[in-house]
Amino acid sequence: MAQGSTRPTSRDVAQAAGVSQAAVSLVLGGKWRGRVSETTAERVRQAARELGYRPNLAARNLRLGHTRTVLLVVPALTTEFFAGVYTGAARIAAQNGFGVVLYPSPEGIGPARNPFASAQAALDGVIASSMAADALTAIRGDQLPLVMLDSDPNGSLGAATVNLDITDGVRQVAEHLLTLGHRRILHLAADVASWTFEVRARELAARIGAVPGTSLLTIRAPISIEGALTAAETALSAKGPRPTAIICDDDKLAAGAYKAVRRLGLRIPDDISVTGLDDLALATAIDPELTTVRLDAELFGERGMQALLAVLEGRELEGGDIPVQLVVRGSTAPPSAP
């Protein structure tokens, strides 16, 4: 905790102030009304300040039986999306006297089997995003209060869930493209087994399939610019009528699609329309700016933390899905005449 020379304890403060350790705890804990006089209280605070006293969290946690610390499990930090989720969660946490410890789940960090292996902190609860089922049961086995982000409400082993309304976002994208007149559509899907991506595919099939005369081709790519580039290039080079629009599972894939389109000597949106999903900074950095679905990552994190607080306090409060909004920019236009 401290180094060499030990840190002052509440007992040291007590001695300096000429009171008992209990009085120090009372005063510094803010529960001294009617128990300790104001003058004594001030003397204690003064002594604490002079000694540079900071309470030993480990001791407090042990005594209290909780830590006011929660774990946030995210798949990766390679886009700013989960950084936003963290920020939102941490903000609400801080407002309620909680801290948030981050655990990026995939390979790269030690024995990734179980988040708790490398999260040293003692925890009061867990917010987990996009977990595989086995990792999920591992967490559940720990009996900690759990909130799942963007997960199947029915398949989450009874954990509380907080979801973005991805279904509605995908619906907006589909309607937008259909209204523009697109009929041959390529779905550039994330090659990740996760509920949130399954939802995209399902809704897309439903919406596009409902319109007579449409075709929907789905290809999968790892979530990276390079991966999307090669996948999209192959799909677009195939013989047969070329799709007039590409719907991407997220903005990063869309950036890859941009490069594929450009490499084939085509132009966006004149020859092909492209859409994304996330609305990262990337979406406005590329040219033309990307038509995409804005997800409010921070709000997502806030709602996740609020849900966990509700669980911790025994409340059963539950809001609906978080609304998302299509943002139309320059990457979509009516298809050129055939």
Place this chain on the structure above:
Amino acid sequence: MAQGSTRPTSRDVAQAAGVSQAAVSLVLGGKWRGRVSETTAERVRQAARELGYRPNLAARNLRLGHTRTVLLVVPALTTEFFAGVYTGAARIAAQNGFGVVLYPSPEGIGPARNPFASAQAALDGVIASSMAADALTAIRGDQLPLVMLDSDPNGSLGAATVNLDITDGVRQVAEHLLTLGHRRILHLAADVASWTFEVRARELAARIGAVPGTSLLTIRAPISIEGALTAAETALSAKGPRPTAIICDDDKLAAGAYKAVRRLGLRIPDDISVTGLDDLALATAIDPELTTVRLDAELFGERGMQALLAVLEGRELEGGDIPVQLVVRGSTAPPSAP
């Protein structure tokens, strides 16, 4: 810690295995060689498994006097750079049985005055990046072992520092552009008071200024695509001879510069060359791909954590600056004839 029904303690395990609590601690702590027989040890492990025992970290921390948890203070998570730093630090930490708690320093998270206010975890040390001096003294006041990232080695109040060799990166950029023949250069600088940005400006002035017949104009912009766009657009629209190259303090600013150049009807690199610094995913997403300086964020985080471990163990080990590498892509070319 746990919820309602209390979690099993080492004493429960002891009772189930028919041994003393001390024996459980010995066995599970891995220090039972020659103290407990193998058969008994196995019985203890079995009991622990059946009860689902996990040690109470708060109690352990209290007993041991340390937490094997460190705090990583970063300015923001809006780019993947500091995500990389975190990942690297967390990897080395995990390998040494440590955990890392993240604290994004600026506004947005509760009472941001002091990192410890919202980082609930009890800490063994701190790795801090780009701190203002006042926050730094606040941390130092806590007497915790401290490592500074990308900070003035002389101004860090005696804390250990780990730095990227930004000076060399900027030198490479300058040499590259000068060799291509550029003489009128615009420096799009980050509007942030931080040592790492001061270094950029200083080195640039030295390198460009050393060549006769060159001009260097510096303008400042907040680190965002929008901010860079307006700043660059203003600078490029000014009367007088237009710069033939823009050196940006980081990739995000470069993305803004791209938009400004394009908005003025100019082309990259034909009319104007642009360089960045960071080599984010963004650098290859934009068109043309950005000539920039690759910073190895994960290595940076690893070295930071290694330095902190050294401090914690009393070693005084210290490597040199971390090398960086210019990556030449399509955004730079010789200036067109005047």
Place this chain on the structure above:
DNA sequence: TCGGTCAAGTGTTACGTATAACGCCTCCCG
């Protein structure tokens, strides 16, 4: 036979905090 060594444990304590339970003094009211 006997002191000594070693394996295989057990009993006890301390870490620093928060709080329940208790004590004392003074003041006020019947």
Place this chain on the structure above:
DNA sequence: CGGGAGGCGTTATACGTAACACTTGACCGA
């Protein structure tokens, strides 16, 4: 003038763990 009621504290205890000091019995060499 007696006693109940605050006001102002203190004493004692427990949280779960790790580690130190100690005990017990078995074995062994001289």
